[in-house]
Each structure stands twice: as structure tokens, then as C-alpha cells.
Amino acid sequence: MLISKLLAFITLISLGISIVEAKTIDWTETKNHVGEFVTVQGKVVRTYNSKKAIYLNFHKDYKSHFTAIIFASNFNKFLKSPDTLFKGKNISVTGKIKKYKGQTEIIVKSPDDIKILEAYEPIKNIEKKSVETLIKVKDQFVDKFKVGLANIYFSAALFENNIEKPLFKKMETPPKRELEIEFDRLSAQYLARYIKYLDSDVLVICESPNDPKIVEKFISEYLDDRYLVVHNAPVVKNKKYYYNQQVMALVDRSKFNVRKYEALNKKDITKNNLLYPFPPNKTIDYNGKPTKFWWSRFPIEFDVSLKSDPSHWYKFIATYPKSKFARSDKQALKARMQNNVHQMMLRERVEVVSKDFEDIFILGDMNDSMGMDEKEKKLGIDSLSTLYHGKNDSILWDSVSYKDKEGTYVYKGEAQVIDFIFTSHGLKKGKGRVKPSTNNFFHFFNTMIKHNLRPRPDRLENRELFLSDHAPVVIEVKH
Incomplete structure (x- = not known):
């Protein structure tokens, strides 16, 4: 009897099974x-x-x-x-x-x-x-997918008529419309190659154009209609707060089932389109009086489940706060406070969804790095830490690290990390798994910065040679 039990135990071990x-x-x-x-x-x-x-x-x-x-x-x-x-x-x-x-x-x-x-x-x-x-049974993964994040520097300008309606500064000697169209065609091809190079199954893009229909046409023509577009255009409530550069996500339609959160009232709710969960603004005390702060850009929220396992849903929240820099000190202080309130509202949502979802992704160009600058010290706030509480955060962790003097953005010659993919702790040991990784795109990105002048997206010369002033971030998820 003892020998038979021992043989059974050895058999279980050989099959990758442990007894606990x-x-x-x-x-x-x-x-x-x-x-x-x-x-x-x-x-x-x-x-x-x-x-x-x-x-x-x-x-x-x-x-x-x-x-x-x-x-x-x-x-x-x-x-x-x-x-x-x-x-x-x-x-x-x-x-x-x-x-x-x-x-x-x-x-x-x-x-x-x-x-x-x-x-x-x-x-x-x-x-x-x-x-x-x-x-x-020891972990046996049946599927995998990649989650990517990219700030496409000129994409908002690329998909608009940037001659008649310049996104930034009006050109002194604008080219003819025919020339702009030709440059845009070359740029679109280059952008398509870049997206194919990242090969992400879920790709969040910051600085996207404000019309998702234009993006859908681009995907159909250049990316074999691979992606479904999730965009914040349907939920923008006030055009005053609707900037040209937005945030969107491209989701592989052949790989995932998708639930969006774009309904603005109960009558618009469907099985795959749920109520938009974010409030339009938040009132806090600022300079001694109640002040209403709106989103600088509205975030997007969506869920995906693999078609290979449709019962398990992954939660995504993508965000793109506006830059905290401004021309005057007064405006800069208020911009930082707006960024802080933006992250505050995101964190409130994270704490709600963490009760229902084991696997959560919070990602975007945060326009901020860890730590406080001088103006934040003056206000007594650390905006990014409002969303992500660091290594002791009970809900989120930062799955991507960087080598010394590397990051996702170069500011005044110094590399810093301002693009983040935060994941829930469930992705360390749950059904979906993310292994800590080191970002491997900085060298390519930094080489591109060194050898190309940084063209403004409203200038056409050499625009097709420059996609972004941010390094992309990609992680792999095993399911």
C-alpha cells in the first residue's frame, strides 16, 4: 500500500501536479x-x-x-x-x-x-x-496577449486638415493641400508600420485624433481591419474641455470580446455598452474656496475577455491627463492641481472596480513622473502618487522597470518615466499573469531622438520620419 501511494505521488509530480x-x-x-x-x-x-x-x-x-x-x-x-x-x-x-x-x-x-x-x-x-x-495543477496557460501603450506625437494632426485648421501654430508658408495629402499618406504608412511593429493585442494611444471614424477608416485601409476602436469621444460632455489630442484604445477584434462604458443614461445601456462611470468633475478646496475641476481629458474604460475563455474579464482604464506645465506660475499651479484631481478621480474608480475585478490595467501617458517638483511641493501634492501609492499600494503595482538613465521621455536632456502600465496584484498570481519586465524600447527611441530634429506635428517636412517623443511600453499577459 505504501509503495503504491509513493508511486502515485511520483506520478503526480511528473505530471506537474503538487499536493497542498x-x-x-x-x-x-x-x-x-x-x-x-x-x-x-x-x-x-x-x-x-x-x-x-x-x-x-x-x-x-x-x-x-x-x-x-x-x-x-x-x-x-x-x-x-x-x-x-x-x-x-x-x-x-x-x-x-x-x-x-x-x-x-x-x-x-x-x-x-x-x-x-x-x-x-x-x-x-x-x-x-x-x-x-x-x-x-501547476499553472497551465492556455493563451496570451500583449498590452501596449504609445503616445503618437503627430497622430491628431495627421488625421485632420492641418493646413486650414492648424492644430498648433499657423504656418507662415503653408504647402498646398495636395502636398499635405501626400505627406499624410506617407505618414499613415509609417504609422501603420509602427503599430504593426508593436504588435499589441490591446494598444492604448495617447494624442489620438478626436474623431474615431477617421481612425476606423485608417485601421480598415492600413491594418487589415484588425482592431476595434474604443474612444472617449462618445462621453465628452462639454466641448470646452475637449482638446484635439485624445485617448483611445485599439482592441484585436478576432481575439477578444469587448464591453465598453459609453452609455450616458440608462436607456442607452446594452449588454456590451454599460454606463459611463466617471463623474464630469470634482469640487475641492483650492486657494481657500471650493473650486470645480473638470477632467482635462476624459478617460476611457472597457473590459475584454479572451474568446478562448469568455467567462474571465480583464478591466482596462486608459487615461491621458493634460500637461501640468503652463506659461505663468499661477496657471502652472492650477494645472498641477487639475492633474492631481484627475488622478484622484481615477483612484476612486480603481478602488471601486477592484472589488469586482481581479485583473485590472490602468495605463496612459500621465504627463507626470514619480516625485514632486517645486510647484507640487508648494501645493503639498504628489499627483501621480494620488493614483499609484508606490510599492506599498494594496491594489496596483508597476510591472515595468527601467535601466539607469532610461525612461519613456527625455526632458531637458534627462530621461524620465511618464508613461505607465499599472496592473492589479491579481495579475501576479491570478488567471492572468504579468511578469515584471524591463522596458526594451528606450534605445531605439533615444537613437531616433538623437538623429532627428524634433519636428512640430504641424510642420510637414520630415514628419514621416518621426512618430513620437515618447518611448512605447509593451507587456505580455499569460492566461
């Missing part, structure tokens, strides 16, 4: 195990369905005792509504214990995480090993 003993604890001991992945046993004495979530309470005083939570996005995974299925039952719940407003909780994402027990007896010894041996 699960720690089982009593629900009364959960406060001692915050942050641990355990199995909790107890009796459900109360349930509540708020329509947004179902709460399985293990004590009548639910505000200060352990609760298992199932969010609405997972209701349909259960054959019967969990609030009636588990009420009064002895159950075990497996997951990571979190602490929220003084109580402990486990967020349940799958029916496999809850089991009904025939009997329940409080466990006195919390170090007791589980009587059930779990067999866990």
Missing part, C-alpha cells in the same frame, strides 16, 4: 489570519441581497464579524441564488481573508469556493491541518 495541505480555520479566528489564503468553516446565520452583492453573515452582528461576499457579476455562476442556497447552512469558504471597516471578509468569485458541510464543529486548534487534501 489547506489550512482550515473557524470563522471566529479570521481576524488572526488577515491576508492569508485559507478555508473558513462556520454556519450562515443571516443573508442579505442588495442586488449589487450578496452577504453571507456568520454572526447577527454582521458589522464586526466575518462575512462572505458574492458580487453581482458572479450571481449567474450559481444554480440558485446564494442568499437562499446557503442561508442556515454549515459551509466552508475558501479564499483570501481581507479586512474592511473593522470586519473580516472573503470575496467569493466561484461556486467552487463554497461547500455545504454535513456537520460543523468549531475548530479549537487553528493550526490543525485540513482533513481534505487539495490537488492543485
